[in-house]
Amino acid sequence: MGLERIEKSLKFCWLCGSCFGRGPTEPHNWREINPDPSPNERCPSYEYFKFRTYTAMDRNSLSTLIYREGYPITDELKEVIYSCVMCGVCTEICGLVDPVDINLAAREEVVEKSTLLPTHERLLATHIKSGNPYSRGSANRGKWAEGLQIKDLTKDRAENLFFVGCTTALRPAMRKVAVKSAKLFQKAGVDFGILGAEEKCCGYIPRTLGDRSSFEKAAAENIEVLNGLNIKRLITCCPGCLLTFKSYPKGSLNFEVMHSVQFIEQLIIEGKIQPGRADGTKVTYHDPCDLGRACRIFEPPRKILNAIQGSEFIEMERHGRWSYCCGSGGCVEHILPEMVDFNSESRIREAEATGAGVLITACPQCHMTLLKASRRIGSEIEVEDVSVFLFDTMD
Amino acid sequence: MDKEKLKKRLVDVLGPRNVSDKEVVRESYQYMPFFGTTWRMKNLFITLPETVEHVCEIMKIANEFGIPVSPRGSLGFGGFAKGILVDMTRLNKILKIDEANSKVIAEGGCSFFHLAHELFKKGLILPTSEFGPAVTVAATAQNPAVSFGKTRYGRNSELVEGLEVVLPTGEVVSVGSMAYDHTSFGAYSRFITGPDLVGLFTQSGGAFGIITKVAYRCIKSPENWGFYTYYWPREQGPELTEAMGALAAREIFDIHLNDRGKTKALEQSGLMPKLPDDCWFTLYLMVTAESAEELKAKETWVKDLCEKSGGKSLEHNICKDHWEWPTFFHTTGHPIMIETYKKSGQGFLQIADSIYYPLSRFPEVYAITEELCRKYGLVGEDTQTILDAFVFNDSVICSQLWLFLDPYNKEWRKRTAKFHFEFCDILGRLGVTWQNMYPPVVPDWAWKNQESAHQLIIKLKKLIDPNNIMMPGNIY
Numbered sequence: 001m002g003l004e005r006i007e008k009s010l011k012f013c014w015l016c017g018s019c020f021g022r023g024p025t026e027p028h029n030w031r032e033i034n035p036d037p038s039p040n041e042r043c044p045s046y047e048y049f050k051f052r053t054y055t056a057m058d059r060n061s062l063s064t065l066i067y068r069e070g071y072p073i074t075d076e077l078k079e080v081i082y083s084c085v086m087c088g089v090c091t092e093i094c095g096l097v098d099p100v101d102i103n104l105a106a107r108e109e110v111v112e113k114s115t116l117l118p119t120h121e122r123l124l125a126t127h128i129k130s131g132n133p134y135s136r137g138s139a140n141r142g143k144w145a146e147g148l149q150i151k152d153l154t155k156d157r158a159e160n161l162f163f164v165g166c167t168t169a170l171r172p173a174m175r176k177v178a179v180k181s182a183k184l185f186q187k188a189g190v191d192f193g194i195l196g197a198e199e200k201c202c203g204y205i206p207r208t209l210g211d212r213s214s215f216e217k218a219a220a221e222n223i224e225v226l227n228g229l230n231i232k233r234l235i236t237c238c239p240g241c242l243l244t245f246k247s248y249p250k251g252s253l254n255f256e257v258m259h260s261v262q263f264i265e266q267l268i269i270e271g272k273i274q275p276g277r278a279d280g281t282k283v284t285y286h287d288p289c290d291l292g293r294a295c296r297i298f299e300p301p302r303k304i305l306n307a308i309q310g311s312e313f314i315e316m317e318r319h320g321r322w323s324y325c326c327g328s329g330g331c332v333e334h335i336l337p338e339m340v341d342f343n344s345e346s347r348i349r350e351a352e353a354t355g356a357g358v359l360i361t362a363c364p365q366c367h368m369t370l371l372k373a374s375r376r377i378g379s380e381i382e383v384e385d386v387s388v389f390l391f392d393t394m395d
Numbered sequence: 396m397d398k399e400k401l402k403k404r405l406v407d408v409l410g411p412r413n414v415s416d417k418e419v420v421r422e423s424y425q426y427m428p429f430f431g432t433t434w435r436m437k438n439l440f441i442t443l444p445e446t447v448e449h450v451c452e453i454m455k456i457a458n459e460f461g462i463p464v465s466p467r468g469s470l471g472f473g474g475f476a477k478g479i480l481v482d483m484t485r486l487n488k489i490l491k492i493d494e495a496n497s498k499v500i501a502e503g504g505c506s507f508f509h510l511a512h513e514l515f516k517k518g519l520i521l522p523t524s525e526f527g528p529a530v531t532v533a534a535t536a537q538n539p540a541v542s543f544g545k546t547r548y549g550r551n552s553e554l555v556e557g558l559e560v561v562l563p564t565g566e567v568v569s570v571g572s573m574a575y576d577h578t579s580f581g582a583y584s585r586f587i588t589g590p591d592l593v594g595l596f597t598q599s600g601g602a603f604g605i606i607t608k609v610a611y612r613c614i615k616s617p618e619n620w621g622f623y624t625y626y627w628p629r630e631q632g633p634e635l636t637e638a639m640g641a642l643a644a645r646e647i648f649d650i651h652l653n654d655r656g657k658t659k660a661l662e663q664s665g666l667m668p669k670l671p672d673d674c675w676f677t678l679y680l681m682v683t684a685e686s687a688e689e690l691k692a693k694e695t696w697v698k699d700l701c702e703k704s705g706g707k708s709l710e711h712n713i714c715k716d717h718w719e720w721p722t723f724f725h726t727t728g729h730p731i732m733i734e735t736y737k738k739s740g741q742g743f744l745q746i747a748d749s750i751y752y753p754l755s756r757f758p759e760v761y762a763i764t765e766e767l768c769r770k771y772g773l774v775g776e777d778t779q780t781i782l783d784a785f786v787f788n789d790s791v792i793c794s795q796l797w798l799f800l801d802p803y804n805k806e807w808r809k810r811t812a813k814f815h816f817e818f819c820d821i822l823g824r825l826g827v828t829w830q831n832m833y834p835p836v837v838p839d840w841a842w843k844n845q846e847s848a849h850q851l852i853i854k855l856k857k858l859i860d861p862n863n864i865m866m867p868g869n870i871y
Binding site: 023050051052 | 412413415417418419422423424426427441443469482484487506507508509510511512515520523526527528529616620681732733736737801803
């Protein structure tokens, strides 16, 4: 736990600055230009603050100082550590260390040796008390499914569990993602069920904040309950949940875990879903960090969008492995809301530059963040989830 | 000094978001590659100017308060004295690419990789140090940055044709080609009427001002490239030197030299086939040509020159591998760098004493290096010490010793410090110069060996920087 578990990594940061520097991380090789250059603007916290203190490189140095020299963990230092949105661009670039994991270890060190910043303390307390970050009662988790006649896996059996996650279940604006995903599964004749009010948080919040023991407790509870369902597959529409489940102890879950875009893509291939038409609609796609870089799921949403006839798909400049964070990863919105605004607005402008009328994503957190940014700057670009967009094209 | 008053002055000019006196920001700006956490200088303020005018105002304020100024790109360390650190990375645009005349002008804080990338799209290149994207254009002009292409084109600063500089007094001056940038013909030549003032600022380490714009002369990207690897046994140092001299005289594009330490980690881990037993020195040679016929002819004379001096062609053409995609020397992911790093078990790459000396004296310097490394236990089965060397167009060679250093390993630090002291003393007396340039980072020999010139530099420094605010301690 803490920096001790990544002690070796701390030695290997070369302080080369590739994690935030401008220009491609690999230069031309005299005959050809880099065919897949990293974007110029790549690190959200650096782009906002512009001081290199807020980069993976300097966080690595500071982590070394904490571990080796007992550098004091002040509130200023905590702000630096928790200003990382954990988007993983630095990890994508760096072949020597995993800066996101180093940052996570630094957070664990903060929790172990000090206290969280006040708003993070409140977030964690809310999570522990309510089982979600929104202070909503757990009874509300199943409300989205009312009237849909979906199997309740606390009483029934099914091959697949549709795990919705806190944000999709409890934020009213996101419930349509759960509703329309479920309706897609029903149209395709999928045998699935939900846990409804009994669904428990995957543990994303404590894990991200660095509270390892609360995370392990949440994971242990879920492992017991979910393994007891005898499902073949857990399908989630939240990349944060997907990544968190993948970070449970290896081999602890007795079923496959996947994101709904992967499942839906498969249903289309099998002919169980027939995408409709969206004539004249130009769309672009925002790769959520936790889905794309962290879980390497880039193609399924694109295949889904390209299967919708009549629509035109245009990539943003920073897409795929180089997608730019929506701005709100790493629980940063609770301490640096202005930074979230800055980066999310940048992303909306990037989407606008494609000429697209709709910005599609596959993450409820990205969705809410980008939607707010779009409204804030008066953009005409709509923001929509891939499953909702697909469903709305169908009869 | 009234720090609050100083802060207010800086904030009034730069805005609150571009000035920081936060302890954690000041702490983190101390560290850089090659020094890691071994060199510490915590400045009082970190500033982010967005315009040349901001830089001018910082200088004026620094003079008013009598406080040192240290300019930095993305990676620089904290300087030699505590004061105002000026992070130049917000001045980062490419201003002009003149394809017809193969010139470029960029702001000082522009990423060199970004510049190289954009130039390449237009069929132009600059010898590009493949260290990382954070290195800035001003840093490569101001410090003796060296890149592939050095054998023919020299140090990066030799390709600098003009500069815009903010002097320590806050005045802006344009020298060399940049003095003519306002004219119809634009910035086209370093050598205008009067002394070559560009030379005052290149390799100045920031002592004479802050570079805000750089004009480079570029090279048209050659059509044809050849990569060759030859090797020599340990005892044929003189023969190797003869070959390097002959190749450099033919203006080969690049000559890079390593000893067996470079590939040790890869051989140990099986990522590279074992090299021949008699392979000690490996020479990596790059040539360019305008046609396939020319390339073939050059390949022939490279072969002849090397073999005449006892060199053998290495079956595994490492040089070619290095420059296939992805290129070797970038820090972020090439197998050689990763494996060497991990095998070292130590930590950051400390380049101990990057020194220049006559090419003809290579065997002598190598023997001294080897002897001292053995004396202080820096070479052995469990070490990854590497000799890295490169040949220039003026019959000079630069050699570096790569030591992998854990700054918290006291025993290793003590040994490397003792090595460093003795190495510098021996070679300083012989007359080497240092790539890192300035005491106290390098020994006093850097100035002792050029007393009259040093006195002149001090006079110029006092004239241009009467309050000695710019990087105090490096000139005097």
